[in-house]
Amino acid sequence: MTDAAAALKAENVRMTFGETKALDNVSLTIEPGEMVALIGPSGSGKSTLLRVGAALQVADTDSGPVSVLGKVMQSKGKISSGVRANRARLGFIFQQFNLVGRLTLFANVMLGALGRLPAWRGALGLFPTSVKQSAMDALERVGIAEFAGRRASNLSGGQQQRGAIARSLVQGAKVLFADEPIASLDPVSARKVMELLRELNQTDDLTVVVTLHQVDYAQKFCDRTVALNKGRIVYDGPSDGLSREKLVEIYGPEFETAFHGGES
Amino acid sequence: MIRLMSQIFLRLALLVSLAGLAACSGPADTSGDTGASPTVLTEPVERRTLNFGIIATESSSNLESNWRPFIAAMSEWTGYDIQPFYASDYAGMIQAMRYGSIQVAWFSNFSGLQAVRLGGGQVFAKATYPDGSEGYNSVLIVPVDSPIQSVEDILTCDGSIDFGMGDPNSTSGYLVPSAFIFAPRGIDPSECFNSVRNANHEANAVAVANGLIDVGTNNTTNMTLLQRTRPDIAARIRVIWTSPPIQTDPIIWRTDLDEEAKQRLQYFFMNYGRMGTPEEIAAAREVLDPLYFGLFLPSSNAHLDPIVQLEIVRDLTEARNDPDLSEAERETRVAALRERLAEVEAGNTGLISQASAVGDVQTDGPAPAEVSSINWLASGAMLGLALVLLTLLLWASAPRGPGPRVPLFERVANAVIAAGVIIILVWSFDSADMDRSYLLVENAGDMGEFIAGFFPDDISSAASRTEYGQNLMHGFSEAVPQMIVTVQIAIWGTFIAVFSAIPFGLLSARNVAPNWVVQPVRRLMDVFRSINELIIALVFIAAVGLGPLAGVMALAVHTTGVLAKLFSEAVEAIDNGPVEGVRATGAMPLHEVIWAVIPQVAPLWTSFGLYRFESNARSATVLGLIGAGGIGQILFEAVRAFDYQRTAAIVIVIVVAVSAIDLLSQLLRKRLV
Numbered sequence: 054m055t056d057a058a059a060a061l062k063a064e065n066v067r068m069t070f071g072e073t074k075a076l077d078n079v080s081l082t083i084e085p086g087e088m089v090a091l092i093g094p095s096g097s098g099k100s101t102l103l104r105v106g107a108a109l110q111v112a113d114t115d116s117g118p119v120s121v122l123g124k125v126m127q128s129k130g131k132i133s134s135g136v137r138a139n140r141a142r143l144g145f146i147f148q149q150f151n152l153v154g155r156l157t158l159f160a161n162v163m164l165g166a167l168g169r170l171p172a173w174r175g176a177l178g179l180f181p182t183s184v185k186q187s188a189m190d191a192l193e194r195v196g197i198a199e200f201a202g203r204r205a206s207n208l209s210g211g212q213q214q215r216g217a218i219a220r221s222l223v224q225g226a227k228v229l230f231a232d233e234p235i236a237s238l239d240p241v242s243a244r245k246v247m248e249l250l251r252e253l254n255q256t257d258d259l260t261v262v263v264t265l266h267q268v269d270y271a272q273k274f275c276d277r278t279v280a281l282n283k284g285r286i287v288y289d290g291p292s293d294g295l296s297r298e299k300l301v302e303i304y305g306p307e308f309e310t311a312f313h314g315g316e317s
Numbered sequence: 318m319i320r321l322m323s324q325i326f327l328r329l330a331l332l333v334s335l336a337g338l339a340a341c342s343g344p345a346d347t348s349g350d351t352g353a354s355p356t357v358l359t360e361p362v363e364r365r366t367l368n369f370g371i372i373a374t375e376s377s378s379n380l381e382s383n384w385r386p387f388i389a390a391m392s393e394w395t396g397y398d399i400q401p402f403y404a405s406d407y408a409g410m411i412q413a414m415r416y417g418s419i420q421v422a423w424f425s426n427f428s429g430l431q432a433v434r435l436g437g438g439q440v441f442a443k444a445t446y447p448d449g450s451e452g453y454n455s456v457l458i459v460p461v462d463s464p465i466q467s468v469e470d471i472l473t474c475d476g477s478i479d480f481g482m483g484d485p486n487s488t489s490g491y492l493v494p495s496a497f498i499f500a501p502r503g504i505d506p507s508e509c510f511n512s513v514r515n516a517n518h519e520a521n522a523v524a525v526a527n528g529l530i531d532v533g534t535n536n537t538t539n540m541t542l543l544q545r546t547r548p549d550i551a552a553r554i555r556v557i558w559t560s561p562p563i564q565t566d567p568i569i570w571r572t573d574l575d576e577e578a579k580q581r582l583q584y585f586f587m588n589y590g591r592m593g594t595p596e597e598i599a600a601a602r603e604v605l606d607p608l609y610f611g612l613f614l615p616s617s618n619a620h621l622d623p624i625v626q627l628e629i630v631r632d633l634t635e636a637r638n639d640p641d642l643s644e645a646e647r648e649t650r651v652a653a654l655r656e657r658l659a660e661v662e663a664g665n666t667g668l669i670s671q672a673s674a675v676g677d678v679q680t681d682g683p684a685p686a687e688v689s690s691i692n693w694l695a696s697g698a699m700l701g702l703a704l705v706l707l708t709l710l711l712w713a714s715a716p717r718g719p720g721p722r723v724p725l726f727e728r729v730a731n732a733v734i735a736a737g738v739i740i741i742l743v744w745s746f747d748s749a750d751m752d753r754s755y756l757l758v759e760n761a762g763d764m765g766e767f768i769a770g771f772f773p774d775d776i777s778s779a780a781s782r783t784e785y786g787q788n789l790m791h792g793f794s795e796a797v798p799q800m801i802v803t804v805q806i807a808i809w810g811t812f813i814a815v816f817s818a819i820p821f822g823l824l825s826a827r828n829v830a831p832n833w834v835v836q837p838v839r840r841l842m843d844v845f846r847s848i849n850e851l852i853i854a855l856v857f858i859a860a861v862g863l864g865p866l867a868g869v870m871a872l873a874v875h876t877t878g879v880l881a882k883l884f885s886e887a888v889e890a891i892d893n894g895p896v897e898g899v900r901a902t903g904a905m906p907l908h909e910v911i912w913a914v915i916p917q918v919a920p921l922w923t924s925f926g927l928y929r930f931e932s933n934a935r936s937a938t939v940l941g942l943i944g945a946g947g948i949g950q951i952l953f954e955a956v957r958a959f960d961y962q963r964t965a966a967i968v969i970v971i972v973v974a975v976s977a978i979d980l981l982s983q984l985l986r987k988r989l990v
Contacts (some may be wrong), residue, residue, distance in 0.1 A: 107901055141903030151898030155916040164912055168903025175908050217898070224902050 058123025060085045060228045060260035061106055065117035068101055075101040077284035088254040090271035091264040093281035094304055099264040103230045107145050108132045141168030144221025148233035150213040154206030158216050161205050162188040165223030191219035211242025231263040247274045366398040370410045370422030386604040394585040402863045404944030409863055411436045412855050418862025421570045426488040426624045429567040438569040440620045442586040445565055445611035453538040455493035455560035458525050461553050468558040471532050474509035481521040481533035482513050489536035493560045496627045500634030526553040542609050567620050586613040629658045706736040770961035792966020796948055800974045803947035806865050807933040810872025815926045817877045822884025829888055845878025850936055854945055868945030872933050883925045887918040927982035934978050
């Protein structure tokens with residue numbers, strides 16, 4: 054594999070929604086094996102950056118290229134032709150989990166293999182034994198194997214999010230983009246999910262890029278933090294280097310609400 | 318999943334082949350009923366099937382049992398399997414002959430003319446009556462105690478008379494009275510009479526006898542038949558007018574039928590009841606008698622010449638009296654019709670095969686100028702009203718006092734919609750006859766009286782109740798098997814529709830397919846949806862002939878249109894999150910649809926499918942009208958015969974069946990969601 058290639062490399066990425074500049078000439082490089090937090094107030098562009106990175110959203114036509122593990126995902130407002138193969142190596146975790154509610158947890162996790170199976174097998178749902186095995190292993194790994202037969206919609210938020218992570222594991226993802234993975238979870242589930250991400254980063258050498266609302270989580274679980282405001286990177290450095298002054302600069306005077314999820 | 322599917326298909330195939338076997342072995346039991354067995358012609362090289370069409374002018378339950386021995390004899394004599402098809406409407410039969418799914422048919426004169434013109438038919442024989450006569454007369458009948466004495470009494474046109482006309486394609490019930498009574502006097506029955514109802518002969522006779530209508534059309538054949546089968550009804554009827562004689566009914570085959578078949582049919586019709594031992598002849602007579610046939614005589618298309626003549630006379634009179642025609646148009650038309658009449662009188666039968674040319678188009682003339690100017694005035698007034706209404710609504714919705722301001726654009730949009738609804742209601746008021754809705758209250762008693770017809774004649778008498786019970790039971794035993802057929806038609810119609818609506822529904826969902834696919838597919842579905850099942854059924858009759866399959870296909874096409882729309886709306890309302898979730902794994906768009914779209918909409922789709930099944934079970938009843946089988950056929954006959962107790966039985970069966978399906982599908986839907 055291309056060990057030398059960056060896990061995520063964005064060069065002069067621009068993205069506008071109407072008048073608003075969601076990403077204003079953003080350049081960022083994340084090396085394999087890093088665990089990086091993206092923080093910033095609502096509308097700062099952190100989610101957009103991840104979505105553009107996975108080519109789930111198309112950036113402006115005058116935008117520079119975004120590549121994942123050395124493969125260009127999109128450039129100049131056009132999604133690359135081989136994007137599906139590239140997406141298969143990239144796990145994406147959503148705030149709302151985005152599991153298919155009426156399918157079982159097991160089926161949902163197996164969907165992670167769609168990118169590498171022949172089309173007809175995927176269409177008919179004929180998953181080979183190896184995929185079934187890896188799905189069960191992944192569920193074991195995230196600690197919810199006992200719920201494999203349950204419909205995803207009948208699981209708690211935390212269980213669903215861990216299911217989504219298991220789906221990424223079945224994909225064989227080397228990079229994990231997590232877009233507000235804990236924003237819809239209770240504090241205990243949130244901590245478990247963050248611990249899981251950290252563990253995958255440490256033991257499997259998985260690159261994790263996670264957008265977060267709560268700065269304390271960023272400081273606790275991530276070595277590096279990138280802060281965005283109004284589509285520009287305003288801080289990029291070690292998480293513990295975020296001083297109070299810096300946070301006020303990013304979030305404004307009410308930054309305390311961002312620090313503890315509004316609790317203190 | 319594949320294994321399961323292949324199992325299902327295997328079972329289906331097995332079922333289908335079993336059903337085929339059953340169908341093949343079925344008719345064999347009926348042969349030998351007839352007693353007559355002169356197999357003089359050699360057996361044909363291959364035993365083929367000929368489809369024989371019979372127009373149901375009487376209740377079809379009698380019809381089938383009366384015709385069965387005749388069909389058996391026909392099979393035996395010709396060496397072919399004769400498959401009878403009954404329809405209570407001419408249109409389906411003519412369509413079936415045109416596209417070759419009916420090879421031989423018994424028509425009335427006027428429908429026979431259409432069959433020759435449009436259906437590629439040719440007259441080769443005609444029926445006679447048991448007394449040997451070759452014709453009949455149309456009659457007008459009134460209740461025996463009616464003050465009406467002559468045809469002049471009904472032509473005062475004071476709007477007091479309820480008139481029972483025949484089916485528009487019926488010779489004696491419609492065309493002859495039109496040509497000999499109404500057209501020469503320039504009278505339009507619908508304006509002359511209080512009401513004009515179209516029904517078959519038996520229905521008209523019963524209606525006149527019971528005083529439900531004042532005057533009805535009929536013919537001498539049917540009157541004689543009535544005297545024999547229902548003397549009680551015949552005794553309550555008086556004839557006030559008799560037409561010049563009309564020829565008997567033609568037997569028509571397709572012109573392109575092969576020579577061998579033609580010979581065999583000719584042989585049967587010419588010799589049946591004439592050849593064989595005295596016992597055999599007597600047996601044949603017994604078969605023919607209930608059909609009110611004597612023997613058959615050879616004939617040709619010339620048989621229809623008087624009918625063409627009748628038609629021209631009618632068109633001629635109509636052209637003379639049509640107020641919408643300009644003088645010049647009238648001149649040309651009358652001249653053309655006179656010329657045709659002269660040709661027919663000179664014996665030019667070739668005219669039969671021509672479309673009725675000048676005659677048939679006269680009603681579709683351009684609307685006169687005054688009408689359009691009135692329309693302008695009306696639309697002007699409507700526009701004014703709309704503006705006033707709009708201003709009022711806008712003023713009423715203006716924000717007053719504290720509270721958030723509603724943007725002006727939103728207020729205007731709301732006012733336009735509200736004004737639009739009101740205007741549409743006002744606009745439809747007149748045409749929908751809503752101004753007469755007070756009659757609902759005023760004449761509630763009449764409705765009660767009519768509805769009472771569905772119940773025992775005298776509810777306090779036990780005898781009457783018992784008789785009613787027996788009538789109902791008889792009706793049930795006739796209706797239940799037909800209802801089952803209807804439901805089976807609905808099952809297959811819906812099944813096919815659900816399967817074709819899946820791709821069409823996905824392709825007309827904006828969040829799945831690109832716009833250049835969505836728009837054409839949606840328009841196609843609009844077409845499917847907006848065409849009535851009856852019309853679609855006629856199209857399919859061309860290919861598959863009369864019978865349930867045409868009904869199945871008609872339901873399938875129409876329902877595909879409906880379901881595709883409902884399906885696509887469900888798809889457009891899904892949560893996009895799971896779709897994105899699947900997309901993010903590197904899956905193809907097809908996989909996104911299969912794994913993220915369909916699981917989300919499956920419960921709703923199933924629910925829609927079941928719901929459509931319920932309404933298809935109802936729609937399938939209507940398809941019986943054009944010969945697509947099922948309960949509709951007997952329902953319409955019962956209604957046309959004013960046989961309300963039989964109608965009540967059939968309606969009860971339909972209500973029970975539809976409610977049962979409803980309950981069942983509700984249970985299923987609960988289970989599935």
